[in-house]
Amino acid sequence: MAELLKLGIPKGSLENATVDLFKKAGWQISISSRSYFPAVDDSELKCSLIRPQEMGKYVERGTIDVGIAGRDWVRENDSEVVEVCEMVYSKASRRPARWVLVVNGESKVQGPEDLHGATISTELVGFTKRYFAERNIPVNVEFSWGATEAKVVEGLCDAIVEVTETGSTIKANGLRIVCELMESVPVMVANKAAWADPWKRAKIEQIATLLQSALRAEGMVGLKMNAPQERVPAITEILPSLNNPTVAHLYNSDWVSIESVLPEKEVRRIVPELVKLGAEGIVEYPLNKII
Template sequence: MSQKLKLGVPKGSLQDATIKLFAKSGWKIGLHHRNYFPDINDEDINCSMCRAQEMSAYVASGTLDVGLTGKDWILENDSDVVEVSSLVYSKVSNRPARWVLAVAGDSPYKRPEDLAGKKIATELVNVTKNYFKSQNIPVDVDFSWGATEAKVVEGLCDGIVEVTETGTTIKAHGLRIIAEVMQTNTRLIANKKAWEDPWKRKKIEKINLLLQGALKAEKMVGLKMNLPKDNLDSAMKILPSLNSPTVAELSDNKWISVEIMVDETVVRDLIPELKELGAEGIIEYPLNKVI
C-alpha cells in the first residue's frame, strides 16, 4: 500500500485563504457540504479539516502529519511539533495578526498594571496567563467561548485579550487597545515522526516550497517591454528585479526586449519612467509562483 501524507487544513477564518493559497501552489482542495474530509488532486495526500485552535494538538499526536495553524495556538497548546516555516497570509491582509489587551473606551485603565486583580476574558487562556505572569501582574483569566469584545461592554470582565489585524473590530465595539500581548502568523507544522520519515519529509518540503513561492508571487508582477538599445544602461539604473533583467535581441537591432519581475507597489512609478526612456509595448502580468 502506498504511503499517504495526512494534511490538516484550518477550518474557520483561514479556510478560504488557505484553499486559495494551495490552489495557486498546484493543489486543488474540493470541499463537500458538512464533510471534514475534502478531496485534493494528489493521490499521495489525505486531506482533513479541523479548527486552527486544535490543529497543533492533532499534529503533535500524529493524527495528522502536517497542518497549518497560528503560532498563537502552538504556544497555547504547548504542542511539541516541528515548525517547518512561517507563512504570512490571512483573510484580510498579508501581515501578522496581533493579540491585544483591550479595555472599554471610557475605562480608567491605561496600562496592563492597572488591571491588577481584575478579570480578563480571552480564548487564548494560557498565553494570556503567561503574559501577565511575566509582568508580575495578578489577574483572573477566564476562557471566552466567543463574542469576547461584547463582554467588556456588558460588564462581564474588565479587559479582554483578542486577536486583530487592523484593530477595526476592537474600535467598533467601543474598546481601546492598551498593550500588545503577542504577534502571530500561520505556520506550517509537522509531526516529529513524520518529519523523520524520508518520504513524508520530502513531500512536506515540496509543499512548503510551492506555498512559499505562491506567497512571494502575490506581491510581485512581471513586466515585459521593448526598449531602445541605447537606453538600456539608463533603464538598468531604475529597474528593480530579483536578478538581472532578461534582455533579448529583436529583429530590429536598434531595439531589445526586456523582461523583469518587480514588487507590484513600484509599478505605478516605474512605468512612466520607462515610457520616458522610450519603452513601448509595456505588458504587466500577474505571477503564480516565484521560486
C-alpha cells in the first residue's frame, strides 16, 4: 500500500485562502459543500476539513498528520505538536491576531493582578486559565458563545479576553485594553510520530517549502527590460531586487537584458524612471513561487 499523509485544511475564514495558496504551490484541492473530505490531485495526500479550534488536538492524536490553524487555537488545547512553520496569509490578513485582556472603560483595573477573584469571559478558556494560574491570580473563567464584548459592557463579567487586530472595535464600544496576552498567526503543525517518520517528514517539508515559496511570491512580480550597456549602472541603482538584478548581453549587440524581482506596488513608481533612463521593451509578469 502506498504511503499516505493526512492533511487538515482549516474550515472557515482561512479555508478559501488555504485552497488558493495550495493551488499556487502546485496542488489542486476541490471542496464540495456536501463533504468534509476535499479531493486533491496528489495520491499521497488525504485531506480533511477541520475547524481551526480543533486542529491541534486532532494533530496531537494522530487523527491527521499535519494541519494549518491559528497558533492561538493550538495553544488553547495545549497540544503536544511540532510547529513546522508560520503561514502568514496576505489574502486573509498579514496582521497578527492579538488576544487582549479587556475591561470596561470606567474600570480601575490596570493589570491582570487587579482581577483577583474576578469573572472573565472568553472563547479561549484553556489558555486564559493557564495564563492566570501561572501568575497565581485566582479568577473564574467562563466560556463565551459570542458577543463577548457585550458581556463586559452589560456587567455580566468583570473582564474579557478577546481577539482583535487593531483594537478599534473595542475602543468604539467604550472598552479598554489592559494588556496583550498572546499574538497569533496561522501555523503548520505536525503530529510528533508523523514528524519522526522519514517519509512523512519529507512530504511535510515538501508541502511547507512550496507553500512558503507561494506566500513569498504574493505581492511580488518579475520585471525585465532591454537597455544600452552604458545605462546599466544607472538602471540597476534604482531597480529593487531580491539580491541583484540579472544582466545578460543580447546576441550580437551592445544592448543588455535586465531582469529583477520586486514588489508589485513599486512598479508604478519605477517604470517611468526606467523609461527616462533608456529602458525599452519593459515586461511585467506574475510570480507563483519564490524559493
